Amino acid sequence: MIRTRFAPSPTGYLHVGGLRTALYSYLFAKQKGGKFLLRIEDTDRERFVTDGTLNILKSLYWAGIVPDEGAQLGKGDTVTQKGKHGPYIQSERLDIYKEYAAELLDAGHAYYCFCNSERLEQLRETQQKNKMPTGYDGACAAMAPAEAKKRVAAGEKCVVRLKMPKDGETRAKDLIRGEVVFKNELQDDFIMLKSDGYPTYHLASVVDDNAMEITHVVRGEEWLSSLPKHIQLYAYFKWEIPEFSHLPLLLNPDKSKLSKRQGDVAVEDFRAKGYLPEAMVNFIAFLGWNPGTAKEMYSLEELVKDFSLEKVSKASAVFNLEKLDWYNKEYLRQMPLEELAKQAMPWFEKAGLNPSPNRGGARGGVWFESVLALERERVATLSELPAAVKFVFILPEYEAKLLIWRKGTLAEALKILPEIKDFLAGLKKWDKASLEIKIGEWIKEKDYATGSVLWPLRVSLSGQENSPGPYEIAEVLGKDESLKRLETAIAKLKN
């Protein structure tokens, strides 16, 4: 049984890079009929953020990535846990890490270290100055275990370091990169248990991945350098080593490391901007992976079918929003109107536009859908929708000269607008299709240039230079409102 995990730290929000890591991990597990779990790595008490876990959970669920096991989003926005390998929150597993650390201590694979940060800092400085590789010099490794124990018992502050072999090399397999080789002489004895009793990432993640029976570790490339540490831990514990996949990182448009300074990096920011989860997932999935076919639109289900870790590219990818906009537009167009109305509703409330005014007669709630249909193909995000259709709710202020077609004249507009208004007033059927036919016939009969009628008509109805066509606007506005707006336009021209 394949088991993968996503193991974020609750330091605030879910990063888009994290979303991709979670996604790839999820896709791989689902494709193989395995399980995807969520573990919370909250071993850094300084960076801990209270609602961090909740925020991550919300973003993950929003994207449709729901863990089978581990931390879950519970009712009423709470964090719950599910599964037999728990707890899945590392701060609740402190005793477990201590036990394993003790085991390594007893076996002589680890030792207490009493060096203070001043000494370590100085050591690092000298090493840098002498162009030496930096790292702990192993000073405390020489201390007799009995003495070390005595000092610990006396309450002296200390950490626990792992003894790393200093000769030969460590070879590891990575599903994306192939074999990776590290020289052991460069490996220093790293800290696995901090002086506050919390484990570092290295110890905690290895212990947990083993305890939670993780078969495939999918994580960011920033972990590649510490892979030898983890391999050594597995070796000392005599545990089976999982398969590793280190994903390439995401970059800013200037190719620097993706940062908050150069734009949004939190998944919740994109959600707040009105991006759809389908678009976000599709876009993120294609940053570093593609099926090798021309197929661009992929639902989460389709990704589960076609995704493959081996096809993930090795090079880091620029996080370029232009394509996200395109994806979002596409999904906005594909979405059933009823669903769009549901999702757009909060945005209209926020904009102070009442989405269900007593308009459109018997059509009632369907009216809102027809309003959205007007502009859905012209906006990139949900958040742009209210402003785009505001003209339906409130006729914008506009200059009289806007009513004059670029190939027409004031006199012409002044002549045609009242005529078309009278003609429309006599019509019985008021839907887009019949309006289009009737008005078309009328124009032909009168032998007017199409634009000389449609332009002023459209501007009268929308009050805008750019807008959807006059027939569809007229249908949405209804006959009374349409005629009223024509009246207004004519009055404007006469002034």
Place this chain on the structure above:
RNA sequence: GGCCUCAUCGUCUAAUGGUUAGGACAUUGCCCUUUCAAGGCGAAAAUACGAGUUCGAUCCUCGUUGGGGCUACCA
């Protein structure tokens, strides 16, 4: 500085030891058209550089350059 790692159009990427180096987004031209959007048909745009292997390298090897990661009692 040291170590690890990566390198195809502006961006995401496809491809093979022999191709007109393909697609998508973005840009742009034309068409459609009352405007905008959409749509249709086009255009421009890349194998970082230098050696080597080879009849032939974008592809294999080495080097250079450039980017990124790590180098924390952060993850």
